[in-house]
Amino acid sequence: MPETLLVWSGTAAYGIAAILTFIRSGGTVRYQAWAHSLLWLGVILLALAITLRWVENGQGPFMTLYEVLISSGFSLGLVYALAISLFAEVRRGMMIALPFLFMLTIWASGLSTDVVPLPPTFDNFWLWIHLFSGKLFLGSLLAAVSLAGALLLQNNRAGQSDAEVQKLDGLVWRLASVAFVFDSFMLLAGAVWAHIAWGRYWAWDPLETWAFITWLSLGMLLHARLTFRMPLWLGWAASVLVFVIAFLTFFGVPFLSHTAHKGVM
Amino acid sequence: MSALKLLSSLKFTLLVMAALAIAALFSYKNPAISTAWIALPLSILAINLLVVIFTNPVFRKQYGLLFFHIGLLAVILLALSDQLTRFQGRLEITEGQEFDPAIVSTVRHGPLHQNQLHQIEFLQSKVKVEYSADGRRGNTRSQIRLPAKNGEEETVIIGDRQAWEVQGYRFLSTFNKGFAVILSWQDEAGNVVSGAVNMPSYPLNEWKQENLWITPGGQQVTLSFDPGSSPEKGREWQLETERASDARLTVITDQGSHVLKAGDNTQLNRGSLTFETVRLWMGYRIDYQPWLFWQFIAAVLAIVGLGFHFWQKFSQHEAKTSRVNQSAEGLIHSA
Numbered sequence: 001m002p003e004t005l006l007v008w009s010g011t012a013a014y015g016i017a018a019i020l021t022f023i024r025s026g027g028t029v030r031y032q033a034w035a036h037s038l039l040w041l042g043v044i045l046l047a048l049a050i051t052l053r054w055v056e057n058g059q060g061p062f063m064t065l066y067e068v069l070i071s072s073g074f075s076l077g078l079v080y081a082l083a084i085s086l087f088a089e090v091r092r093g094m095m096i097a098l099p100f101l102f103m104l105t106i107w108a109s110g111l112s113t114d115v116v117p118l119p120p121t122f123d124n125f126w127l128w129i130h131l132f133s134g135k136l137f138l139g140s141l142l143a144a145v146s147l148a149g150a151l152l153l154q155n156n157r158a159g160q161s162d163a164e165v166q167k168l169d170g171l172v173w174r175l176a177s178v179a180f181v182f183d184s185f186m187l188l189a190g191a192v193w194a195h196i197a198w199g200r201y202w203a204w205d206p207l208e209t210w211a212f213i214t215w216l217s218l219g220m221l222l223h224a225r226l227t228f229r230m231p232l233w234l235g236w237a238a239s240v241l242v243f244v245i246a247f248l249t250f251f252g253v254p255f256l257s258h259t260a261h262k263g264v265m
Numbered sequence: 266m267s268a269l270k271l272l273s274s275l276k277f278t279l280l281v282m283a284a285l286a287i288a289a290l291f292s293y294k295n296p297a298i299s300t301a302w303i304a305l306p307l308s309i310l311a312i313n314l315l316v317v318i319f320t321n322p323v324f325r326k327q328y329g330l331l332f333f334h335i336g337l338l339a340v341i342l343l344a345l346s347d348q349l350t351r352f353q354g355r356l357e358i359t360e361g362q363e364f365d366p367a368i369v370s371t372v373r374h375g376p377l378h379q380n381q382l383h384q385i386e387f388l389q390s391k392v393k394v395e396y397s398a399d400g401r402r403g404n405t406r407s408q409i410r411l412p413a414k415n416g417e418e419e420t421v422i423i424g425d426r427q428a429w430e431v432q433g434y435r436f437l438s439t440f441n442k443g444f445a446v447i448l449s450w451q452d453e454a455g456n457v458v459s460g461a462v463n464m465p466s467y468p469l470n471e472w473k474q475e476n477l478w479i480t481p482g483g484q485q486v487t488l489s490f491d492p493g494s495s496p497e498k499g500r501e502w503q504l505e506t507e508r509a510s511d512a513r514l515t516v517i518t519d520q521g522s523h524v525l526k527a528g529d530n531t532q533l534n535r536g537s538l539t540f541e542t543v544r545l546w547m548g549y550r551i552d553y554q555p556w557l558f559w560q561f562i563a564a565v566l567a568i569v570g571l572g573f574h575f576w577q578k579f580s581q582h583e584a585k586t587s588r589v590n591q592s593a594e595g596l597i598h599s600a
Contacts (some may be wrong), residue, residue, distance in 0.1 A: 117401045121425045160298045184571060188564045196426060199353075199437065199550045201557070204292045204303075216286045218281055227275040 003052045007070055008018070010045035011105040013038045014077070018098035031161065035094055039081050039101075046074035059123070062131070063116040068251070069108035073137070077101050079139020080146075089171055093146025093197040096153075100142065104251075119197075128194035133189055137182035138246060141218075144175035145243040148236035169232050173225060176239055180218050187215055217242045271315040279311045298472040300348075311341050314344075325352075329574025336567020349377040352434070352553035358389045359445040359461045360506065360544040369551060378553065381432045386412050390420065392545040394442060394504040396496060407436045407547045423549070434553050441548030443467035443506070444474065444492060446514055449480045449539040464490045465548045467504065471495065482535030487517040492543070509543040 017038035020031040021067030050061055050071060082096050085092045145252065151168060190211070191201040202208060221238050230238075271277055285306035292302050313332050317324055325331055353373040358364065366382035388410040395403035404424060411419040423429045429436045445461040458481060462475045468480045474490040493511030496502050516531055516538065523531040530539035 017475055081582045117399065120401070124426060174579055176573075177579075181568065181572050181575060184568045188561075188568060191564075192561065195557070199552060204289070209289050209292060212289050213286050216282055216289070220286075223275060223279055223282070227279060 003049045003056075006045050006049035006052065007105065007109055010073065011102065011109055013045060014073070014098060014102040014105055017042065017199060021095040021098055032091055032094070035098065036084060036091070038082070038100065039077060039084075039094075042101070042105075043074060043077040043081055048068055050074055050097065057115045059115075059118045060236075062122075062127070063118055064112070064114065064252075065109050065111055066111040066255075069104050069111070072138070072250070073101055073105040073108065075135035076104070076139045076142055077206075079136060080143055083140070083143035083175070086226045087171060089168055090093060090143050090147055090171075092168070092177075093143065093150045095146075096149040097142055097146035100146070104230035116210065118265045120146060121197045122193075124193065124196050125191050130189035130193045132187060133182045133186040134250075137179050137186050138250060140175050140179035140182060141243055141246055144172050144179060145239050147175070148172045148239045152233060152236045152240070165232065169235070172236065173238065176218065176242075177222065180222060181216075182216060182217050207253050210245075210253045214242070214246045214249045217245050269320065269492050270318060272313055273303075273320045278310070278317075281306050281313060285310065307341055310339055314338055321352070327507075327574060329570045329572075329577055332570025333567045333574060336563050336570055340560055340567065343556045343563060347375075347554055347556045347560065349375045350553075350555060351375045352378045352380070352550040354382075356436075356442070356461060356549040356551060358549070359447075359463070359546045360389055360392060361389070362389050362461070364389070382434065382551075384432050385434065387421075389547060390546045392442065392505065396502050396504065396507075398499050398501050400496070400569050402440060406444075406540075407438045433555055434551055437550045437552075439548045439550050440469070441466050441468075443546055444490060444512075445510055445544050445546040446488065446490060446512075447541040447544060449541055450536055451539070452481065452536040457540065460489055461544065461546070464488075466548070467492075468496055480533055480536065480538065482533060484518065484534040486533065489515040489517060491515070504545070506543060506545050512543045514540045518542035 008089040017035040018020040020035040020038070023030050053067075054060060080090075080101070084094075147168060151172070190208075194203075194208075218238070221235075221242050224238070225235055285303070288306050315338070318331070318334070351373060352371070352375065354369045354371050356364075356366065356369050364387045366385070366460050369382060390408040390410050390521040391406075392408070393406045395405075397403055404524055407423045409421050409429070409537040410422060411421060413419075421429050423436055423438050425440075427437075443466045444464045446464065447459065447461050449457055449459045451457045455461075462476055462478050464476055467474065469507060474492070476488050476490075477485060477487050479485050491513045492509040493513065494508055502508075512527065514525045516533070517526065518533065525539055527542050552585060
């Protein structure tokens with residue numbers, strides 16, 4: 001019960017923060033600092049919910065969609081909050097990132113909280129490395145894409161110099177590049193983990209296939225930026241598309257397929 | 266555009282990457298043709314990369330990026346070597362039985378794999394598998410004995426995460442294990458032969474501990490096994506031979522059935538069958554992948570190269586931005 005209460009409270013914190021990002025005065029978000037504080041509050045509440053569940057069940061939140069959603073709500077929120085602390089400009093994407101985080105947690109709130117045991121062979125050091133790098137990948141990509149999305153949605157660019165737009169664009173690509181490094185590491189760690197857990201490092205199961213396609217899409221995007229003189233909006237739109245593929249890989253494929261990877265992130 | 270120019274162009278790279286993504290998508294819809302689908306664009310990408318390395322001096326000067334791409338190339342080549350030389354097999358062996366390569370079932374066998382299984386010797390010893398109160402399988406401790414060296418016998422424990430490596434082969438225990446009944450057959454001339462019949466995996470198939478068996482006399486019988494004790498719900502337990510100290514074996518024939526305890530015998534067509542004792546059989550997975558470690562190293566170095574490339578690029582960008590800001594501030598002050 002306290003776990004459910006904490007998840008709901010975290011969801012509420014994300015929800016209110018998301019609403020605050022839409023209240024604007026003079027073209028800027030009026031309650032940006034409040035939204036950032038509520039984001040941190042949501043992260044802390046979800047961390048407490050995960051800790052409680054972990055202590056009670058003796059295993060991490062890896063198996064069910066509910067667990068994956070609350071752990072992603074926490075970890076992506078944390079990475080995003082840290083990204084804001086490192087690069088203040090990332091705040092511009094809050095109106096996309098916060099509703100996204102809210103959506104993850106509200107989705108979790110409607111799901112069964114039943115525990116599915118973690119097989120002993122799954123529980124090894126590389127699972128941690130795999131998950132850690134996976135969360136860092138999606139968190140960095142969320143920071144990049146929410147900024148790209150905000151730039152795309154910004155109709156009125158009055159008062160925003162070309163140099164400023166170039167700087168923000170540079171930040172989008174910088175975060176996307178960081179995401180690519182973590183994505184590469186996630187694939188490597190996942191392969192080692194799969195080798196220990198199932199005796200094969202790569203078998204083209206649906207999740208592996210989609211994880212590879214996500215990595216390839218991001219790699220193609222970074223190559224395309226070097227190859228073509230893409231209009232800025234096209235690059236931003238393409239990065240949003242890569243995020244959609246990553247989202248489906250993380251939250252769709254593992255729960256639709258019937259392979260050993262099912263339910264395990 | 267010359268062929269070399271085409272092969273070294275980034276646009277061509279993008280095209281082949283897109284083809285690879287489509288091939289990957291097709292690979293799990295059509296597993297039978299997956300290798301060819303993936304191998305073709307991967308090979309073209311490898312050629313594209315090699316041409317870029319040799320023809321593009323700007324690319325060569327970006328050491329991190331170069332390292333990353335060479336690492337990727339190494340991963341592809343090592344994966345190919347792995348496919349050619351790998352071996353994957355399964356083994357079911359009973360406590361007290363000596364390892365024999367003939368009882369290994371081959372799952373995958375690369376065309377260049379040189380089978381060395383005949384050089385491996387061990388005797389399967391005691392097996393213990395822990396189960397938690399909620400039925401979760403815990404540690405497996407499968408003990409094997411190696412041939413004595415310098416008069417000292419060596420024992421090794423194999424588990425799900427504790428491999429035994431010998432001659433490049435890696436043995437790991439699996440969830441697959443169960444009871445084996447040890448039987449003796451005495452024919453009408455008085456000749457005796459012994460062997461084991463493995464029952465289905467336990468406790469996975471606890472409800473159906475049965476197996477068909479043809480006696481050396483040619484009679485088909487059904488062997489139904491009852492270990493004498495069941496795992497108690499809500500209590501931790503261990504799977505080991507001792508759990509079956511009260512075991513019963515029912516031998517079902519067309520004429521009727523005979524319930525035997527350890528040591529009992531029954532008369533069948535053309536001989537007599539003795540139920541000697543119960544042991545556990547253990548299922549192992551055997552892998553031979555000599556290139557796997559190097560694939561891992563190549564992948565790690567590739568990612569380190571990629572990280573270094575971006576770090577270098579961004580720190581240069583930061584330094585440049587900071588210089589521009591400083592000179593702008595200088596201009597403002599002097600004004």
